[in-house]
Amino acid sequence: MSSNTPWAVWRSPGEGPEADEGIAAVFGVLGQAMYYSQALEGNLRHWVASAELRKDRELSIDDAYGRHAERALGQLVHRLKDLCELPPDQSRRLDAAVRSRNALAHDFVDERAHRLIDVQGRRGLFAELEREMRLLKDVNSEVLQIVTDPRLLSGWPLNRSGS
Numbered sequence: 306m307s308s309n310t311p312w313a314v315w316r317s318p319g320e321g322p323e324a325d326e327g328i329a330a331v332f333g334v335l336g337q338a339m340y341y342s343q344a345l346e347g348n349l350r351h352w353v354a355s356a357e358l359r360k361d362r363e364l365s366i367d368d369a370y371g372r373h374a375e376r377a378l379g380q381l382v383h384r385l386k387d388l389c390e391l392p393p394d395q396s397r398r399l400d401a402a403v404r405s406r407n408a409l410a411h412d413f414v415d416e417r418a419h420r421l422i423d424v425q426g427r428r429g430l431f432a433e434l435e436r437e438m439r440l441l442k443d444v445n446s447e448v449l450q451i452v453t454d455p456r457l458l459s460g461w462p463l464n465r466s467g468s
Contacts (some may be wrong), residue, residue, distance in 0.1 A: 327427040334434040335409065341441035342378060342406035348445060349381040349399075350374075351452040356388040360463055379403045390462040395447070402444040405437045 354369040373381060382399045385391070391399070413434075420426030451457045 327424060327431075328421055331421065331427055331430045331434065334431060334438055335413070338405075338409055338434055338438035338441055341438060341445050342402070342409070345402060345406075345441060345445040345448060346378045346381060348448040348452050349378065349385060350376070352448060352458065353381055353384050353388065355452070355458050356385065356461065356463060359459065360388060378406050388464060390464055398440075398444050398447070402441055405440055409434075409437060 350370065350373050353373055354366070357369045357372070358364055358366065373384070376384070382403050385399070386396065417430055420430050451461075
């Protein structure tokens with residue numbers, strides 16, 4: 306515990322400076338997961354705005370995007386489901402991404418901080434975060450493919466009841 310690093314207090318007896326690297330890796334992959342959740346949010350904003358523009362030809366682009374500038378991931382997914390007929394698998398994956406993002410943003414560190422104390426705990430956290438990061442990355446890639454291909458973006462059937 307003679308190290309000057311801020312994480313030194315989390316080292317188990319006998320652990321050397323490599324413990325700091327393990328903690329950095331855990332928080333690094335958490336950062337990646339949050340990055341992909343933000344990217345997904347932005348891409349969903351494009352999809353929702355596009356669907357609204359298709360549904361309401363009187364709506365301006367600024368209004369379509371402006372309505373959703375402050376909406377969070379879960380709100381955007383809910384709005385997208387109101388507007389478009391999504392295949393059940395796509396809907397489930399979007400819901401899983403929302404649950405993952407919310408757990409990471411609100412509860413993850415608080416509920417698991419005790420696992421940073423030892424090497425096995427950090428390895429487990431790293432593996433858990435890698436799974437969440439991959440889910441968010443994969444769902445974002447799927448949505449990005451849709452919003453960057455005009456044929457795909459305009460091809461999603463609109464719900465008749467979505468307002």
